[in-house]
Amino acid sequence: MNLLNDRKYTQSHEWLLDLGNGTYRIGLSDFAQHSLGDIVFIDLPKAGDAVTAESSLGDVESVKAVSEVLSPVSGKVSAVNEALASAPESINADPYGAWLIEVTGVFATAELMDADAYKAFCEHA
Amino acid sequence: MSELKRTLFYERHVAAGATMVDFGGWEMPIQYPGGIVEEHLATRSGCGLFDVSHMGRFRITGKGAKAFLQHVLTSNVSALEVDQAQYAIIPNENGGAIDDAYLYRFVEDAYILVVNAANAEKDWAHLTREIKAFDAQMENKSEAVALLSVQGPKSKEILSDMANGAFLTEPVKNALGTVKLCGKSAHIAKTGYTGEPVGYEIFALREDGLFLWDELVKRGAKPIGLGARDTLRMEAALPLYGHELGQDKDGNEIPVFAISLARFAVSFAEEKKGMIGRAPLEAQFAASSRILNRDFSDLGVLPRRIRPIALTGRGVLRAGFPVFKDGKEIGYVTSGTMIPRYVVERQGSLLETFTDQRAMRSIGLALLDSDVLTDDAVEVDIRGSRISAVVPAWHLRSDAPPYARPIVVDAPEEPEQAPSGNLPLSALNLLNKAAENHIWRQEQCVNLIPSEMTASRAVRLLSGSDPSFRYAEHKKTASFYDNEVFYYQGTKFIDEVERALVAELRRYFGCTEVEARVISGQMSNTTVFSALMDYKNRLNRKQTPQRLGYILNNHIIKGGHLSAQPMGALHDYVAVDPATERPAVVNFPVLRENLFKIDVEETKKVIERYRPEFIIFGKSMVLHKEPVCEIRAFVDEQKIPTTIMYDMAHVLGLVGPHFQQPFAEGAEIVTGSTHKTFFGPQRGVIAVNYQEDELKYDLWKTIQTRAFPGAVSNHHLGTLLGLLMAAYEMNEFGDVYQKNVVANAKSFARSLKAAGLDVAGDPAIGYTETHQVIVKTGYGTGPEIAERLEENNVVVNYQATPEEEGFTASGALRLGVSEMTRFGFGPKEFETLANLMADCILRGKPIAQEVCKLRAGYTKLLYCFDDAETNAALETLAAKSGI
Known part of the structure; x- marks a missing residue:
């Protein structure tokens, strides 16, 4: 399982990367993409939508099943990775590059772990 | 939870890094590291290898085995010959399904029934209860027999290699064979659960299973998990018990006829009188027939049917999603997901090939109100949003092997070419293109199509001369001592031509009678078939005429002529055997070591068993003489009443000592087309060798009346002149x-x-x-x-x-x-x-x-009259006729 130290992780296997200008990037962890299998469809909010920590921000679907993506933060969607709509499989290929959305105006967060804690969490999962 | 069962191949799956899951009590691979999408595409483009050893395998033997199977299965077991398999449903008393299954007959006196893993125990208990009333035994061979499946266009190549090139099975669905694969004995079946037109299931001894698995993998077969097995069968619209069969989501029984396969898999033959659930199944069959006839007045017993469904909007179909039409809920998705395919080049043509590019589509199956029509637009409720979808006829077609070909709902249609409107220009174009084509075909290219022939200039000129605009209907009339009576004036010349042609062709064939008015080989055959049927029914005209059966012919795959097949000219004349519910046709067996040649000794056995009333020799892929002599001698010796015809379409021009003399060898009727190896324009001919004092001379008379007025009125008189020249x-x-x-x-x-x-x-x-x-x-x-x-x-x-x-x-x-x-x-x-x-x-x-x-260097046609006088006459005819 591949992990990056530059970001935080949730118990529901999303990652959160602070871009440093009040903007946060959200994606799915390597563990998540691996357990989902071939990702074939993704449904994301639009720019301007509000997201709420620990609530669904959208769905990601593999051949096998559909899963909700829970937002690690509360805030407003400032950008959406539009490329994913036609190439959702890029999440399997590059989970830390293929981000889902960017959020600004963050005012609340879910419980977050650093890479080590998340690694331990996954091993016990 | 009880411990999960493992198949023989468990270690192989784990070693290959498969993700293992509980499937019906078995620990099975859901996918290998490449993932479901890879595995799906590997099967469609190459060869997928499936461990199906979790399925139940029951061996049924004993005197009452067939009667037992006729009772517990929906299929007609009487139609199952050795080396064939059939799909069946195990029905319950209500016309629902206990399970669906495949029945295999590798040997004369034993049947193998393969059932779903998750239902195996339930099926075993049910069948064990039912078998008590029969003189039959059932053994559970699930442990002793390893069951593997290889599916996809490369599977044949891989198995052939393992079998050292030995004959595997007949190249048709559901055919079986017994071969040695890398030295290990195995039964193989041309069956599968993927929609692949080329795919095999392999029944081997347990101790050979791992060896065969490794040999298959070595040759490029790719292990496929249950995930892709599901997407493959969904794309092929094959039902899965628990989704499309069994109970619906509200716990109500799904009627067997809700799946379209039921119309093939359920038989009401006489022998199936005691079939479990017969009465409700009959009611469903009647309902299904009404529905297919678009009579939706009574949907009581079959309110909903399983249909393919394809999402046209964004999203992914999943089992359970409700489906709406015009705002009304009409059913729900029973299976659905996102399925990959390779994008093809030259789509819609024979030369279609896969590209590397992939595309995804969300498709599935749905249990929908029975009045939904193909191509209806519907909506699927995906977590609160109504997404557009359509009910296509199919998702995949398997009728253009070796590939299973995805059919997408939004495939671009070729735009129809609108007529230009400039008719003088169009006319000019046609003339110029025809001249170009003529030069190419006649001077620049080598034609090796065996069914074509260039006609001589004389034949071509005659074919275009005046009689080609005329009529010359005529009929033998008893009142005038059987002389031909013509209906129109101006026909004396054509009368002379027809008489001369008949005389010339009688000489050519060495026979008593010739009918030359038929205008194609296919029409020659339909005319004879129609006459034979009429002759068969001549003694009782007060009942609906009985069709012909049994008929012995060459199978189309073995080179049989299309014009002598049930799908061709025989279509309207061949009976359905009530015992097998199939056309009453059997085929000449061929030699194992030379599939192009009829096996005379095996043919004799077939003739003894079926006593065919009609034997048709002749092929369109033909390398050998047909054994007319041997078969004539045999039927005479056995006193089997039959009619022997030789459809000489392809070899009509070879009648003679260098090939065959059909009448001398014992054929009664010869049909053919006059433009393949013969020299004529495109027509047909029927020749018979009955003597006037013979009973069967009446068949000849019937052939004449089925030719005119049965098949032709006008019969293209220009080419009749051409044919006379060709006969000369x-x-x-x-x-x-x-x-x-x-x-x-x-x-x-x-x-x-x-x-x-x-x-x-x-x-x-x-x-x-x-x-x-x-x-x-x-x-x-x-x-x-x-x-x-x-x-x-x-x-x-x-x-x-x-x-x-x-x-x-x-x-x-x-x-x-x-x-x-x-x-x-x-x-x-x-x-x-x-x-x-x-x-x-x-x-x-x-x-x-x-x-x-x-x-x-070779543009001058030979084997035609080429003297000065003929050439001068040709010039005159050309000038006078303006051709």
Whole structure:
């Protein structure tokens, strides 16, 4: 399982990367993409939508099943990775590059772990 | 939870890194590291390997085995011959399904029933209860027998390699065979659960299972998990118990006829009187027939049916999603997901090929109100949003092997060409293009289509001369001592021509009577079939006429002529055998070591068993003489009343000592087309050899009335003149022509072989005894190579061999030497041509220029009258007729 130290992780296997200008990037962890299998469809909010920590921000679907993506933060969607709509499989290929959305105006967060804690969490999962 | 069961292949799955899951109590691979999408595509484009050893395998034997199976299965077990398999449902008393299953008959006296893993215990208990009333035994062989499945276009190649090239099975769905795979005995079945037109299930001894798995993997078979097994079967719209069969989401029983396969898998034959659930199944069948007839007045017993569904909006179909039409809920999705496919090039053509590019589509199956029509627009409720979808006829087609071909709902349609509106210009174009085509065909390219022939100038001129605009209907009239009475005036010349033609053809065939008014070989056959049926019913006209059956013919895969198949000219004349519920046709068995040749000894057994009332010799892929003599002697000796016909369509021009003399050998009727090896324009002919004092002379009379007014009124009088000239040419020059054709064919075959091509047939007899040569180019490559040759001025047709599934999977070319022989080609020219063709076929070398050069020296047609007087008369006719 591949992990990056530059970001935080949730118990529901999303990652959160602070871009440093009040903007946060959200994606799915390597563990998540691996357990989902071939990702074939993704449904994301639009720019301007509000997201709420620990609530669904959208769905990601593999051949096998559909899963909700829970937002690690509360805030407003400032950008959406539009490329994913036609190439959702890029999440399997590059989970830390293929981000889902960017959020600004963050005012609340879910419980977050650093890479080590998340690694331990996954091993016990 | 009880401990999960593992198949023999468990260690292989784990070693390959598979994700293992609980499936019906079995620990099975859901996917391997490549993932479901990879596995799905690997099967469709190559070969998928499936561990299906979790499925239940029951062996049923005993005197009452068939009766027991007729009772507990929906299928007609009487229709199951040795080396065949059939799909069946295990019905319950209510007309619902306990399970669906496949029944295999590898040997005469034992049946193997394969059932779903998750239902195996339930099925076993049910069947054990039911078998008590029968003199039959059932054994659970699930442990002792390893069951594997290989599916996909490359599966045949892989198995053939393991079998050392031995014959696997007949190239049709549900055929079985017993072979040695890498030295291990195995039963194989041309069956599967993927929609692949080429795929096999392998039944082997448990101790050989792992060895075979490894050998398959070594040859490129890719292990496939249950995930892709599900997407593959969904794309093929095959039902899965628990989704499309069994209970619906509200716990109500799904009627068996909700799945469209039921119409094939449920039989109400006489022998199935005691079938479990017969009465409700009959009610469902009636309901299903009404629905297919778009009578939706009573949907009571079959309110909903399983239909394919394809999402056209964004999203993914999942089982359970409700489906709406015009705002009303009409059912729900029973299976659904996102399924990959390779994008194809040249979509919709025979030369369609996969690209590397992938596409995804969300498709599935749905249980929908029975009044939903194909192509209806519907909506699917996906987590609160209504997403548009459609109910297509299918998601995938398997009728163009070796590939299963995805059918997408938004495929672009080819725009129809609108007429230009400028008619003088269109007319001019047509003339110019026809001239171009004529030059290409007659001067620049080599034609090796065995069913074509260029006619002489005399034949062509006569065919276009005045009678081609006229009518000349005539009928024998008893009041006038059976003289022909014509209905129109101006017909004296054509009367003379027809009489002369009949006399000339009688001489050619060496027979008593000829009917020359039929205008094609196909019409010759339908006329004879219709006459035979009429003759059969002549003694009782007060009942609906009975059709013909049994009929013995050559199977189309073994080269049988389309015009003598139930799907062709026999269609309206052949009975359905009530015991098997199939057309009452059996086929000539062929020799295992030479699939192009009828096996006479086995044929005798078939004749004894079926006592066919009609025997049709003749083929369109023909390398050998037909054993007319032997079969005539046998039926006479056995006193089997029958009629022997030889459909000589392809070899009509070879009648004589260099090939066959059908009437001398014992045929009663010969049919054929006059433009293949014969010299004529495009017509047909029927010849019989009945004597006037024979009972069967009445059949001849019937043939005449079925020709006119049965089949023709006007019968293209111009070509009747042409045919008379062709008959003169044939009777004058035929002996040398026929000798040269057969010699050239043998010589061409040897040259092709020497040039490195794989020539089919028996080298001992020079590969062929006819005008045809068959060259094998490799499975499925025929269409592409035939196209390549056409681009290089060599016109041939691609041909499926007796081992191949059909024309799209053709791995051979059918070559005929007759036309080029008529243009003067001899062994030397055919050798040059063979070398050029080898360059083009084996090395992709362009040969168009050389072919053109070769052809240029041979544009004068031989074996026709060419004296000064004839030529002067031709000029006069041309000038006077303005042609």
